[in-house]
Amino acid sequence: MGNKDARRYPVISLGAEHLVIGHLLRRNILTYKAPPYNEGYDLICIHPDPRKSSAQIHVQVRSRYQTDSDRAFPLKEKYFGAFHYLIVAFLNNGYYYKKHSVREGFKEPVFYTLPLEFLKKHHQTAKSGWERVLTKGLDDEMEPYKNERGFEIIATKLGIPYPGTESN
Numbered sequence: 001m002g003n004k005d006a007r008r009y010p011v012i013s014l015g016a017e018h019l020v021i022g023h024l025l026r027r028n029i030l031t032y033k034a035p036p037y038n039e040g041y042d043l044i045c046i047h048p049d050p051r052k053s054s055a056q057i058h059v060q061v062r063s064r065y066q067t068d069s070d071r072a073f074p075l076k077e078k079y080f081g082a083f084h085y086l087i088v089a090f091l092n093n094g095y096y097y098k099k100h101s102v103r104e105g106f107k108e109p110v111f112y113t114l115p116l117e118f119l120k121k122h123h124q125t126a127k128s129g130w131e132r133v134l135t136k137g138l139d140d141e142m143e144p145y146k147n148e149r150g151f152e153i154i155a156t157k158l159g160i161p162y163p164g165t166e167s168n
Contacts (some may be wrong), residue, residue: 005119016063016089017042019109027151028163031059040082047158058082063089067107071136077123085154086114088135089120113150 017033021043022029030048034041041058060083062073069099073088092107112135125131135142145153155162 012065012091012093013061013063016109017061019089019091020059020061020087020111023111023147023151024154027148028160029151029155029158034058040079045154045158047160048088053159055158057084057157059084059154060086061089061156062086063091065091065093066133067092072132072134074131075119075123075133079126080116080120084116085159086119086133088112088114088133089149111150112145112146113153114142114145115153118142118145 013016021031021033024043024045028048030046032044033043033044040060040137042061043059045057045059047053047055060075062080064071064073067090069090071090075086088111090110090112092109114133118141119133122135123131124134143149
Protein backbone atom coordinates (compact mmCIF):
# COMPACT_ATOMS: atom_id res chain seq x y z
CA MET A 1 0.00 0.00 0.00
CA GLY A 2 1.45 3.35 -1.01
CA ASN A 3 1.17 6.41 1.21
CA LYS A 4 -1.72 7.88 -0.81
CA ASP A 5 -3.75 4.68 -0.40
CA ALA A 6 -4.19 5.29 3.35
CA ARG A 7 -6.52 8.21 2.58
CA ARG A 8 -9.05 5.88 0.99
CA TYR A 9 -9.97 4.21 4.24
CA PRO A 10 -12.88 5.83 6.10
CA VAL A 11 -11.58 4.16 9.25
CA ILE A 12 -9.11 6.99 9.84
CA SER A 13 -11.69 9.82 9.91
CA LEU A 14 -14.17 7.64 11.80
CA GLY A 15 -11.41 6.84 14.30
CA ALA A 16 -10.82 10.57 14.81
CA GLU A 17 -14.51 11.07 15.62
CA HIS A 18 -14.43 8.23 18.13
CA LEU A 19 -11.25 9.56 19.75
CA VAL A 20 -12.95 12.93 20.18
CA ILE A 21 -16.06 11.23 21.61
CA GLY A 22 -13.87 9.39 24.12
CA HIS A 23 -12.13 12.57 25.26
CA LEU A 24 -15.40 14.47 25.62
CA LEU A 25 -16.98 11.59 27.58
CA ARG A 26 -13.87 11.50 29.77
CA ARG A 27 -14.67 15.13 30.65
CA ASN A 28 -18.27 14.08 31.52
CA ILE A 29 -19.74 15.66 28.38
CA LEU A 30 -22.46 13.36 27.11
CA THR A 31 -21.63 12.99 23.41
CA TYR A 32 -23.58 11.30 20.62
CA LYS A 33 -22.52 10.66 17.06
CA ALA A 34 -24.81 12.22 14.48
CA PRO A 35 -26.09 9.96 11.69
CA PRO A 36 -23.61 9.26 8.87
CA TYR A 37 -23.44 12.00 6.23
CA ASN A 38 -25.30 14.40 8.49
CA GLU A 39 -24.85 17.85 7.03
CA GLY A 40 -22.82 20.31 9.07
CA TYR A 41 -21.91 18.48 12.27
CA ASP A 42 -20.70 15.08 13.43
CA LEU A 43 -21.34 15.11 17.19
CA ILE A 44 -23.99 16.36 19.59
CA CYS A 45 -22.87 17.28 23.11
CA ILE A 46 -25.26 17.70 26.04
CA HIS A 47 -25.18 17.99 29.83
CA PRO A 48 -25.25 14.53 31.47
CA ASP A 49 -28.06 15.65 33.80
CA PRO A 50 -31.13 16.61 31.74
CA ARG A 51 -32.59 18.46 34.75
CA LYS A 52 -29.72 20.93 34.71
CA SER A 53 -29.60 21.89 31.03
CA SER A 54 -31.27 21.08 27.75
CA ALA A 55 -28.64 22.93 25.72
CA GLN A 56 -26.93 21.17 22.84
CA ILE A 57 -23.60 21.88 21.21
CA HIS A 58 -22.99 20.68 17.66
CA VAL A 59 -19.42 19.73 16.84
CA GLN A 60 -17.80 19.21 13.46
CA VAL A 61 -14.73 16.91 13.51
CA ARG A 62 -11.91 17.19 10.99
CA SER A 63 -8.70 15.20 11.02
CA ARG A 64 -5.27 14.99 9.46
CA TYR A 65 -3.47 11.69 9.79
CA GLN A 66 0.03 12.78 8.68
CA THR A 67 2.45 14.05 11.33
CA ASP A 68 4.12 16.13 8.62
CA SER A 69 0.90 17.60 7.17
CA ASP A 70 0.63 21.29 6.36
CA ARG A 71 -1.88 21.52 9.27
CA ALA A 72 -4.62 22.83 6.96
CA PHE A 73 -7.98 21.09 6.77
CA PRO A 74 -10.91 21.39 4.37
CA LEU A 75 -13.97 23.35 5.47
CA LYS A 76 -16.63 24.92 3.30
CA GLU A 77 -17.86 28.35 4.33
CA LYS A 78 -21.47 27.26 3.80
CA TYR A 79 -21.19 25.04 6.92
CA PHE A 80 -20.22 27.90 9.28
CA GLY A 81 -23.73 28.18 10.71
CA ALA A 82 -24.26 24.43 11.15
CA PHE A 83 -21.98 23.81 14.15
CA HIS A 84 -20.83 25.59 17.29
CA TYR A 85 -17.25 24.25 17.43
CA LEU A 86 -14.93 22.37 15.13
CA ILE A 87 -12.51 19.93 16.70
CA VAL A 88 -9.54 19.22 14.49
CA ALA A 89 -7.65 16.04 15.35
CA PHE A 90 -4.05 15.90 14.24
CA LEU A 91 -3.66 12.12 14.50
CA ASN A 92 0.12 12.09 13.91
CA ASN A 93 0.12 8.59 12.44
CA GLY A 94 3.54 9.03 10.83
CA TYR A 95 5.62 10.81 8.22
CA TYR A 96 4.17 10.62 4.72
CA TYR A 97 5.98 13.50 3.01
CA LYS A 98 9.47 13.47 4.57
CA LYS A 99 12.25 11.15 3.56
CA HIS A 100 11.92 9.13 6.76
CA SER A 101 10.05 5.97 7.49
CA VAL A 102 6.35 6.43 8.21
CA ARG A 103 6.70 4.94 11.70
CA GLU A 104 9.40 7.43 12.75
CA GLY A 105 6.74 10.13 12.77
CA PHE A 106 4.24 8.31 14.99
CA LYS A 107 3.23 10.56 17.93
CA GLU A 108 0.28 11.11 20.25
CA PRO A 109 -2.73 12.83 18.65
CA VAL A 110 -3.41 16.49 19.37
CA PHE A 111 -6.88 18.06 19.41
CA TYR A 112 -7.99 21.68 19.01
CA THR A 113 -11.55 22.83 19.81
CA LEU A 114 -11.85 25.83 17.51
CA PRO A 115 -14.62 28.44 17.76
CA LEU A 116 -16.31 29.87 14.70
CA GLU A 117 -14.49 33.23 14.98
CA PHE A 118 -11.10 31.49 14.71
CA LEU A 119 -12.26 29.47 11.69
CA LYS A 120 -13.59 32.54 9.88
CA LYS A 121 -10.36 34.43 10.53
CA HIS A 122 -8.17 31.67 9.05
CA HIS A 123 -10.47 30.36 6.33
CA GLN A 124 -9.17 30.61 2.76
CA THR A 125 -10.62 29.88 -0.64
CA ALA A 126 -8.02 28.91 -3.22
CA LYS A 127 -8.27 30.01 -6.86
CA SER A 128 -9.35 26.46 -7.65
CA GLY A 129 -12.32 26.92 -5.31
CA TRP A 130 -10.99 24.52 -2.67
CA GLU A 131 -11.85 25.92 0.78
CA ARG A 132 -9.72 25.26 3.85
CA VAL A 133 -8.60 26.56 7.22
CA LEU A 134 -4.89 27.26 7.57
CA THR A 135 -3.30 26.63 10.99
CA LYS A 136 0.41 26.21 10.22
CA GLY A 137 2.51 28.55 12.36
CA LEU A 138 -0.42 29.45 14.64
CA ASP A 139 0.70 27.39 17.65
CA ASP A 140 0.54 30.34 20.09
CA GLU A 141 -2.88 31.43 18.86
CA MET A 142 -4.20 27.86 19.04
CA GLU A 143 -2.76 27.02 22.47
CA PRO A 144 -5.94 28.03 24.42
CA TYR A 145 -7.93 25.52 22.35
CA LYS A 146 -5.51 22.58 22.69
CA ASN A 147 -6.50 19.19 24.13
CA GLU A 148 -8.15 19.44 27.60
CA ARG A 149 -8.32 23.25 27.50
CA GLY A 150 -10.40 22.99 24.35
CA PHE A 151 -12.70 20.31 25.72
CA GLU A 152 -13.17 22.49 28.81
CA ILE A 153 -14.64 25.23 26.58
CA ILE A 154 -17.51 22.91 25.65
CA ALA A 155 -17.97 21.74 29.26
CA THR A 156 -18.14 25.33 30.49
CA LYS A 157 -20.61 26.31 27.77
CA LEU A 158 -22.86 23.42 28.85
CA GLY A 159 -22.40 24.20 32.56
CA ILE A 160 -20.74 20.87 33.37
CA PRO A 161 -18.49 21.05 36.45
CA TYR A 162 -15.31 19.03 36.52
CA PRO A 163 -16.07 15.53 37.85
CA GLY A 164 -15.66 15.37 41.62
CA THR A 165 -15.76 19.14 42.14
CA GLU A 166 -19.52 19.67 42.20
CA SER A 167 -21.13 20.19 45.59
CA ASN A 168 -23.57 17.55 46.84
